[in-house]
Amino acid sequence: MTIAHPHTPAPAADAGQPATLDEALVRIRLILAELAEGAGERDLSGEHPYELVQRLADAGFGRLRVPREFGGFDVDLPTLVGLLAEAGEADSNVTQIWRGHFTTTEILRREADPDVRRTWLAKVVEGAVFGNAQSEPSAQVAALESGDGWGPLTTTVRRTETGERLVSGSKFYSTGARFADYIRAAVSDGEGGRTFVVIPARHPGVVHIDDWDGIGQRQTGSGTTIFTDVPVEDHGEVGREVEALRGLDSFVQIVHLANLVGIARSVVAETIDVVRARTRTSRHALAQEATADPDVLAVIGDLHVRRRTAEALLAHAAAQLEAAYASGTEEAYVDAYVETSAAQRGVIEAVLDAATRAFDAGGSSTARAGVHLDRHWRNARTLASHNPVVYKPRVIGDYLVNAHGPVSGYYAGRTGRTQS
Template sequence: MGIIEKQPIDYTQHPRVNSDDPVPPRPRPAAPAHVIKSDEEAIAVAKRLAADFAQGAALRDREGLLPLKEIDTYSQSGLWGINVPKAYGGPGVSYKTLARVIAILAAADSSIAQITQNHLAINGHIDLDGTEEQKREFFGWVLSGLRFGNAFSELNSKTVGAFETRVVHEGDEAVVNGEKFYTTGALLSHIIPIVAVDADEKGYLVFTDRETPGLTVSNNWSSFGQRTTASGAVKIENVRVPKSRLLPVAAFDRPTIAGPVSQIIQAAIDAGIARGAIDDTIAFIKTQSRPWVDSGKETASEDPFTIAAIGDLKIRLHAAEALLDIAGEAIDAGLKNATEETINDATVKTAEAKVLTTEIAILATNKLFELAGTRSTLAKHNLDRHWRNARAHTLHDPVRWKFFHIGNFYLNGINAPRHAWS
């Protein structure tokens, strides 16, 4: 569980957290990544890695240590390539399985699970919008063990969907200028896809090598939650790339699974946070909590109100996980047959899952302290990381709008909008 003790840390081996200092690129893998063969293997590998990642999760969060070794192990495991289609050498696992994989890992360390989020979503965009040449090249990178980061959102733009970063076409090259924030995964990546718009306001993913001149990545993420995701800033100054590395952002111009894929990964992370918090709550109650004086019980685990509360949390968690499975199945159906109807069905069902995973993540991480008692708030346990992570991560896209779009479809027959936050 989440109990940690103070250990000496060699900070020279880790980038400084909450710093504007530029961070050098990570080494590229010396050998190709493993290729997962089936959905069952993907789940088994995720469980094995989760058991390892959980051991140091509380310490990494407390000390602000980036999961360098863990991310290398993770990407070499083959899980970063699980939604590469079979036609391009990948396993092409179902999105139901992909969501389960992310939830398993997030229960162990939600920061590690989130670092994968944009990479997996980008894999989907490559499949939807890439040319055959780009698919072979870009998926080849993934299967070799290279990691995609992200440089999408901007800190000072009017809305999350507005982009001021510009790309200018110059012959066989493109030149990009701008600044990004919330760049989860970029610092630990090998290739950073940058969202930029040209003079005609056409959007592109510009696949840029992490070591390209003019590209500066800082670990200046200062949120109280998801501390070790390194979701800081990327500065882009006259960065040049071959035009062959420009992937049009066109998946939202037609019915595709792009939006639901992005959202189901978010929902799976929240479900994992909830499960990890509930597991830690149960373990703490059994081993360290005292029974309340009025209960007349010998142990905290015999308290009838505590027992009922744990039952309530488990029911809500299982409901959220069931909706996550249903959403994954709807996405898989939309991938096979993309129509307005099937894509809206996937979007709405994924939004329903996102509502329940958000609610159980916040409830479970709050209830932990009520049920485990005052001693569970001691700094040495760092159990507050669960609440901090849930509260920060669930802000990605507000569930108040999920209720609206879901209700507007069922009541008025109006389809949910198509974008990465719906």
């Protein structure tokens, strides 16, 4: 097990924030092309894309959803989702690394405290990256007992004699934290509830342990993070009011769906490359060349259908949540959650099927590690295990038949702050 203090990225080759969205998109897409080129080898070697993640920040990637009044690009949700799918196509680790950052940005867009909002959105515009630290390994059994899916938080904040607030505790699934400048951590609020605080990711009291041993998404930094007397930043309590958290369950799932769509696109593109490169076919094939084999071509056609299915479901879910943001009604947020859940079920089925069927387009050589085709199934399967899809058909059915709307997990345990 390797224990490492926060990584300090190398200076960016293209430092300096872009002035316009068009300029940012050019730079972002050039960096995504670099990420795509090395994604397969990084999966084998375990190398983390620190420098390229930092270059994305320098190119304005983190500013995409920041309102214009704070210097951001203020893109709508469908536009953001489309760019996250592009990132997932390049390297699905990258979209997940940034998931905590964009979740924090969504909270800040609706933050009630103007000083908190202004402070952190300004940091994001300057290129700061947020990581995530919510789940705790000690809460797994207790979460089942609590009924809210979270369990008690053992990460606490203590106040010193001078009034400084210090965070101590341990987190797991701390995705993106080792790439970040700041971490949004879930802590006990001292009243039996939960709150989010912002702490510096590179403080000496923050230790990142690279112990994520999942079958996929291996370069997301989703391991253990230990906090020992880490100070809460000024204006560091975010999302205290429920209004800032509305729609967040749907948003975080849609980020995963965008990532899965990116994987589906990679599956199609890389499988086509495999077919074009084949020099022989099976004895039962109807053609001597794979590019003329009707059965192989049908596999590619099926993969394309799965990709288009996933893309359509993602677009629908993103549009529903964007409409909920515009409406602001609880009914609209519930509808968005239900439609996101439906998309989750359909996207996962389509992408996992595509990632499995892809091997039918090639011979046994496609199973070799150097072809890198297996990483798509592993990454998709790992993403599909978040916010378990097994419960979603029942949630959808209960809403459609009985009008029982799902309750947001982000509202649970927030003392004195009820859903409006």
